[in-house]
Amino acid sequence: xxxxxxxxxxxxxxxxxxxxxxxxxxxxxxxxxxxxxxxxxxxxxxxxxxxxxxxxxxxxxxxxxxxxxxxxxxxxxxxxxxxxxxxxxxxxxxxxxxxxxxxxxxxxxxxxxxxxxxxxxxxxxxxxxxxxxxxxxxxxxxxxxxxxxxxxxxxxxxxxxxxxxxxxxxxxxxxxxxxxxxxxxxxxxxxxxxxxxxxxxxxxxxxxxxxxxxxxxxxxxxxxxxxxxxxxxxxxxxxxxxxxxxxxxxxxxxxxxxxxxxxxxxxxxxxxxxxxxxxxxxxxxxxxxxxxxxxxxxxxxxxxxxxxxxxxxxxxxxxxxxxxxxxxxxxxxxxxxxxxxxxxxxxxxxxxxxxxxxxxxxxxxxxx
Amino acid sequence: xxxxxxxxxxxxxxxxxxxxxxxxxxxxxxxxxxxxxxxxxxxxxxxxxxxxxxxxxxxxxxxxxxxxxxxxxxxxxxxxxxxxxxxxxxxxxxxxxxxxxxxxxxxxxxxxxxxxxxxxxxxxxxxxxxxxxxxxxxxxxxxxxxxxxxxxxxxxxxxxxxxxxxxxxxxxxxxxxxxxxxxxxxxxxxxxxxxxxxxxxxxxxxxxxxxxxxxxxxxxxxxxxxxxxxxxxxxxxxxxxxxxxxxxxxxxxxxxxxxxxxxxxxxxxxxxxxxxxxxxxxxxxxxxxxxxxxxxxxxxxxxxxxxxxxxxxxxxxxxxxxxxxxxxxxxxxxxxxxxxxxxxxxxxxxxxxxxxxxxxxxxxxxxx
Numbered sequence: 001x002x003x004x005x006x007x008x009x010x011x012x013x014x015x016x017x018x019x020x021x022x023x024x025x026x027x028x029x030x031x032x033x034x035x036x037x038x039x040x041x042x043x044x045x046x047x048x049x050x051x052x053x054x055x056x057x058x059x060x061x062x063x064x065x066x067x068x069x070x071x072x073x074x075x076x077x078x079x080x081x082x083x084x085x086x087x088x089x090x091x092x093x094x095x096x097x098x099x100x101x102x103x104x105x106x107x108x109x110x111x112x113x114x115x116x117x118x119x120x121x122x123x124x125x126x127x128x129x130x131x132x133x134x135x136x137x138x139x140x141x142x143x144x145x146x147x148x149x150x151x152x153x154x155x156x157x158x159x160x161x162x163x164x165x166x167x168x169x170x171x172x173x174x175x176x177x178x179x180x181x182x183x184x185x186x187x188x189x190x191x192x193x194x195x196x197x198x199x200x201x202x203x204x205x206x207x208x209x210x211x212x213x214x215x216x217x218x219x220x221x222x223x224x225x226x227x228x229x230x231x232x233x234x235x236x237x238x239x240x241x242x243x244x245x246x247x248x249x250x251x252x253x254x255x256x257x258x259x260x261x262x263x264x265x266x267x268x269x270x271x272x273x274x275x276x277x278x279x280x281x282x283x284x285x286x287x288x289x290x291x292x293x294x295x296x297x298x299x300x301x302x303x304x305x306x307x308x309x310x311x312x313x314x315x316x317x318x319x320x321x322x323x324x325x326x327x328x329x330x331x332x333x334x335x336x337x338x339x340x341x342x343x344x345x346x347x348x349x350x351x352x353x354x355x356x357x358x359x360x361x362x363x364x365x366x367x368x
Numbered sequence: 369x370x371x372x373x374x375x376x377x378x379x380x381x382x383x384x385x386x387x388x389x390x391x392x393x394x395x396x397x398x399x400x401x402x403x404x405x406x407x408x409x410x411x412x413x414x415x416x417x418x419x420x421x422x423x424x425x426x427x428x429x430x431x432x433x434x435x436x437x438x439x440x441x442x443x444x445x446x447x448x449x450x451x452x453x454x455x456x457x458x459x460x461x462x463x464x465x466x467x468x469x470x471x472x473x474x475x476x477x478x479x480x481x482x483x484x485x486x487x488x489x490x491x492x493x494x495x496x497x498x499x500x501x502x503x504x505x506x507x508x509x510x511x512x513x514x515x516x517x518x519x520x521x522x523x524x525x526x527x528x529x530x531x532x533x534x535x536x537x538x539x540x541x542x543x544x545x546x547x548x549x550x551x552x553x554x555x556x557x558x559x560x561x562x563x564x565x566x567x568x569x570x571x572x573x574x575x576x577x578x579x580x581x582x583x584x585x586x587x588x589x590x591x592x593x594x595x596x597x598x599x600x601x602x603x604x605x606x607x608x609x610x611x612x613x614x615x616x617x618x619x620x621x622x623x624x625x626x627x628x629x630x631x632x633x634x635x636x637x638x639x640x641x642x643x644x645x646x647x648x649x650x651x652x653x654x655x656x657x658x659x660x661x662x663x664x665x666x667x668x669x670x671x672x673x674x675x676x677x678x679x680x681x682x683x684x685x686x687x688x689x690x691x692x693x694x695x696x697x698x699x700x701x702x703x704x705x706x707x708x709x710x711x712x713x714x715x716x717x718x719x720x721x722x723x724x725x726x727x728x729x730x731x732x733x734x735x736x
Contacts, residue, residue, distance in 0.1 A: 003581055004557040004609055005525050007474040013615040021620070023434040036431065045430045054429065054625065058422040061597040061629070062413045063404065064590075066391040091459065094618050106375040120620075127616050157373050189372040213371055222432075229429040229624030241372055247381040248495050250462050252389070252488075255623045256597030257422065261429070 009107060009129045018119045022329045034327035035354040037345040040166065040196075040304045042226035044278045044348065046261065047271035050227065053264035054257040065256040072263045076234055079266060082210035085239040089262075091253055093195055093218045093233040098124045099249050100191065100216065100235075101158070105130035110154040114142045116167070116335030118193065121160050130158075137338055140298060140306070141170040144180035152185040159184075162193040164200050167333045167343045169300030174206035181206075181214060189241075190215045195233075198224035198272060199279055200301035213238040221258075223303055224275055225265040230258035279303045282346035289356045293363055298341065306333070306341040313339030315366060322362035328355055377475060377497045386487045390697045402695035403722040405713040408534065408564075408672045410594035412646045412716065414629065415639035418595065421632035422625040433624040440631045444602055447634060450578035453607040457630075459621055461563055461586045461601040466492045467617050468559060468584065468603075469526070473498040478522040482510045484535070484703030486561065489528050498526075505706055508666060508674070509538040512548035520553040527552075530561040532568050535701045535711045537668030542574035549574075549582060557609075558583045563601075566592035566640060567647055568669035581606040589626075591671055592643055593633040598626035647671045650714035657724045661731055666709065674701070674709040681707035683734060690730035696723055 022039065026032050036043070045051075069089035077084045090096040097120065105111060107129030113121060115134035125132050133154045135146040142165050151159045164171035177192070184190055194217050197205050208215050220233035232254070235242065265271070286305040287297035298306040309316040313336055320332050320342050332342045344355065390407065394400050404411070413419075437457035445452045458464040465488065473479060475497030481489060483502035493500050501522045503514040510533050519527045532539035545560070552558055562585050565573050576583050588601035600622070603610065633639070654673040655665035666674045677684040681704055688700050688710050700710045712723065 002554050004472055005555045006471055006612065007477075009474070010471050010612065010615060015611065015614060017435075017614055017619050019435070019619065021432065021435040023438060024436055027438065039432055041432065042430050045427070051426045051429075054426040055423040057597075058419045058426070058625070058629070059413070061419075061422065062410050062594040064389065064407055064409065064596045065599070067385075067387070067389040068392055070391060070395065091618065091621055094620055098618060103374055103378050104372055106377070109375075186370050187373045226430040228432045229425075231433070231621060231623050243383065244374065244378065246383060246385055247378060250459065250466060251385050251387065252462055253459055253599060255599050255626060257426070257625050258623060261426070 013127060018123045025324065025329065029325070031327065033329040035347060035351040036329050037347050037351060037355065038329035038331045039228070040223060040302070040345045041228045042223060042275060042303060043346070043351055044226060044275045046226040047265045047268040049268045049271070050225070050261040050265035054230070054261040057257045057260035061256055063256065064252050065254040065259050067251040067254070069254055069259055072259050075263055075266055080210070080236060082236060083239070086210035086236055086242060088235040088237070088242045088245050089254060090233055090235065090249065092222060092231045093193065093220045094120050095231070096218050096233055096235050097121050099245055101125055101128050101130065102248055103244055104157045104189065110156040111158045111160070112147055112151045112154065112156045113160040114147065116333050116338050117142065117160060117162060118166060119334070137168065140168045140338060141165065141172065144172060144177060145183070148180060148183040148185070151188050156185070156188050158189050158191060160191045160193065162195065163204065163206070164196045164301035166196065166302065167331070168306050168338055168341070169298060169302045169304060171200050171204050171301040174203050177206035178208065181208070184214050192217045194218060195220045195223055196302035199276065199303050204301060210236050211238050213241065216241060221262045221265060224272060225262070226275065227258070227261055227265060230261055231255065232258040232262045279346045282352060285352050286344050286346065286355070289352065289359060293359050304343050304345045306343050308341050311340060316340050316342055318366035319362050322365040323358060326358045326362060328358050381495060386491045393692065393697065397693070399695065401697040403715060403719040404697050405715050405719060405723065406697035406699045407596070408591060408670070408713045409596045410591060410643060410671060411714070411719055412594060412643045414594040415633045415636040417636045417639070418593070418629040418633035422598070422629040425625045425628035429624055431624065432620050433622040433627050435619040435622070437622055437627055440627050443631055443634055448578070448604060450604060451607070454578035454604055454610060456603040456605070456610045456613050457622060458601055458603065458617065460590060460599045461561065461588045462488050463599070464586050464601055464603050465489050467613055469493055469496050469498065470616055471612055472525045472557065478524040479526045479528070480515055480519045480522065480524045481528040482515065484701050484706050485510065485528060485530060486534060487702065505536065508536045508706060509533065509540065512540060512545065513551070516548060516551045516553070519556045524553070524556050526557050526559060528559045528561065530563070531572065531574070532564045532669035534564065534670065535699070536674050536706055537666055537670045537672060539568050539572050539669040542571050545574035546576065549576070552582050560585045562586060563588045563591055564670035567644065567671050572669060578604050579606050581609065584609060589630045589633055592640060593630070594643065595626070595629055595633060598629055599623065600626040600630045647714045650720060653720050654712050654714065654723070657720065657727060661727050672711050672713045674711050676709050679708060684708050684710055686734035687730055690733040691726060694726045694730060696726050
C-alpha cells in the first residue's frame with residue numbers, strides 16, 4: 001500500500017511547527033503554569049458584554065455563522081470610517097495571513113520581512129513556496145526604509161511590517177509609515193500588521209485610505225479585546241483586494257460565537273479603555289521587576305515587554321528555560337541581537353507577583 | 369497606483385462563491401425565514417452539556433485554544449478505537465478538505481468526484497488548480513465503482529466519496545465501500561466524507577483501519593452534534609498523513625469554545641440518541657408532507673430528505689423559489705437528473721408545520 005502523493009512543494013516543507021502551545025508544555029512538565037505570560041494573550045479577559053454575547057450565542061451554534069459576517073463588518077466599517085466592502089473578517093490574523101499569501105505568492109515569488117519578525121507569516125510564505133527575503137532590525141525596530149529597498153531589489157509582491165512590532169514592542173509613528181509608502185515599489189503590497197495597535201500611542205496607526213491599493217491592514221480581537229481563543233480578526237483594504245479573498249477563503253469558516261462576541265467587544269469602548277489602563281500599569285510593573293533584577297525593559301507600545309537580559313541569546317534562553325521550569329510561561333525573540341531578550345506579556349498583579357518571585361531564581365539558575 | 373499582483377492561478381478563479389448564506393437571503397427579502405431547512409443544520413440543537421461547556425469556556429477565550437486539540441483528540445481516539453496520532457481536529461470538514469487538497473493537489477493534478485456532489489470540495493480543488501473529473505450518480509447514489517474506474521483512467525491523486533451522500537441522502541453499506549477499495553489505484557487517496565454517518569443505519573460506516581494509508585475519513589460536529597456554527601470537525605487517517613497536515617495547517621486556528629463544546633458533545637451519548645430519534649421522526653414527516661402533495665421523498669440516511677418534485681430541474685427550482693419567497697429556506701441539487709429534487713433539512717414539528725402549510729402554495733405557484 002503506497003503513501004498519498006503529496007505535491008512537490010509539500011514534500012519540501014519542514015515538519016516543525018511555528019509555535020508549541022503552552023498546554024503541550026504543561027503536559028510535558030506535568031503541571032500547569034503559574035503565570036501564562038508567553039503568548040501575548042490578554043489576562044484581563046474579554047469584555048463582559050462579549051462574554052455574555054458569546055454565551056447567548058452558544059444556544060445558536062446549531063446554525064452556521066453568517067458567511068459574510070455582515071453585521072460585524074458593518075460595525076467595524078462604521079467605527080473605522082470606511083465602507084463594508086473595505087472590511088474582511090477572518091479566522092484571526094493567522095488565517096487572514098495565510099489567505100493573503102495564497103492570493104499573491106506562487107512558488108519562487110519574492111516576499112520581504114524583517115529577520116526575527118512574526119514566524120507564522122514566514123510559515124505561510126514557505127507553505128506556498130515563496131522566496132522570503134529578510135532585512136535586519138535596526139536598534140530593535142523594524143526598518144521600513146530597508147524593507148522597501150529590499151522589496152525593490154528583489155521585486156517583492158508582498159512586504160510585511162508590524163506596527164507596533166512583535167516581538168520587540170517597538171513602533172513607528174503613523175506619519176513615518178505614510179512617508180515610507182512613497183518608496184513602495186509598483187506591484188508590491190504592504191501588509192501592515194496592526195495586531196497591537198490599540199496599545200500604541202496616539203498617532204501610531206498610519207492614516208491610510210482604506211481604498212489605497214498599496215496597503216492591507218490587519219487587526220485582531222485576540223489582543224486588546226482579549227479573545228484569542230475565539231479566533232477572529234479583520235483586514236482593511238481596497239475593495240478589489242478584499243473581494244479577491246472570496247475566491248479562496250473558507251466561506252463558512254467563522255464561528256458564530258466569535259462573530260457575536262467581536263460585535264459586542266467592538267462596541268464596548270469602556271472595557272477597551274480599562275484594558276489599556278491595566279496594560280500600561282503592567283508594562284510599568286514589568287519594567288520595575290526587570291530593573292530590580294538588574295535587567296532593562298525595552299519601551300513597548302504593545303501588551304508585552306521585551307526584557308534585555310544583558311548578555312547573548314544563549315543566556316536569555318537559559319533565563320527563559322529557568323522561568324518555564326518554575327511555572328512562568330514566556331517566549332523570546334529568535335534572532336540575534338534581539339534574542340538577548342525575553343518577551344513577557346502583560347499580566348494581572350497576581351501574575352506579575354509570580355514573575356517577581358521567580359525571576360531572581362531564574363537568573364541565578366541561568367548564571368549558575 | 370497598481371493592483372496587487374495575484375498569482376496566475378488566482379487570476380483564473382471565478383469570483384462566485386459555493387453557497388449564499390441564509391442571512392444574506394434574509395437581508396435580500398427583508399424578513400427572516402420562518403423555517404430554516406436549507407443547510408442541514410440540526411434544529412434540535414447541540415447537547416445541553418455542550419452548550420454549558422461552551423458558555424463556561426467563553427470566560428477563557430482570552431487564551432488561544434490548544435493547537436494540538438489534545439483532550440478532544442484523545443476522547444475521539446478512545447471512542448473510535450484508534451490512536452491519538454490517527455486523529456486531526458480542524459475548522460469543520462470544509463477546513464479539513466481545503467488542507468487535504470492543498471497537501472495533494474498541484475495545478476493540473478487529477479481529482480475525481482461525483483457530478484453534483486459537495487460543491488465546497490470542488491471549490492477547494494479548483495482553488496488549488498486541480499483538474500476535476502466527474503462521474504454521474506447512478507440511481508441517485510454516488511457510484512463507487514465508476515469513481516474508482518475514473519480515478520484509474522485519469523491517474524487521480526484523490527477521489528471524493530460521501531457516505532451517506534449529500535445532497536441525495538442515499539448511502540452504501542460499509543462492506544460495499546470496503547470491497548470497492550480493492551479497486552482503488554495505487555497512489556490514489558480515498559476521501560470518505562462521513563459528515564452524516566451518525567444518521568445512517570448500522571453497518572454504513574466502513575470498517576477501515578485508521579492506519580490504512582489509502583483512506584482518510586472526515587466527520588463533523590456540525591450535523592448530528594448540532595454545532596455547525598462552532599466550526600469543528602475531524603479526520604481519521606494514517607498517522608503519516610495526519611502528521612503532514614502540520615506542515616500547512618493554521619496551528620492556532622481552533623476556537624476554544626468549539627474544542628470544549630465538542631468534547632462535551634462527544635461524551636453525551638444520550639443527546640445523540642435523542643437527536644437521531646427526532647431526525648428519524650422528521651424524515652417520516654417530510655415524506656408524509658411530500659406524499660400529501662403528490663411528491664415522492666427519497667430514502668435518506670441523513671438529517672435531510674431529497675424530495676422529487678416530479679418534473680425537471682426548472683420546475684424544482686421554481687418550487688424552491690416559491691418556498692423561499694414564503695419564508696422556507698431550502699436548497700436543491702445542482703445537476704440533472706438529481707436537480708428534479710429539493711433538499712429539505714429535518715426540522716422540529718413547528719418547522720415542518722410551516723413546510724406543510726407553505727408547500728401546497730409553493731407547488732401551485734410553481735405550476736401557475
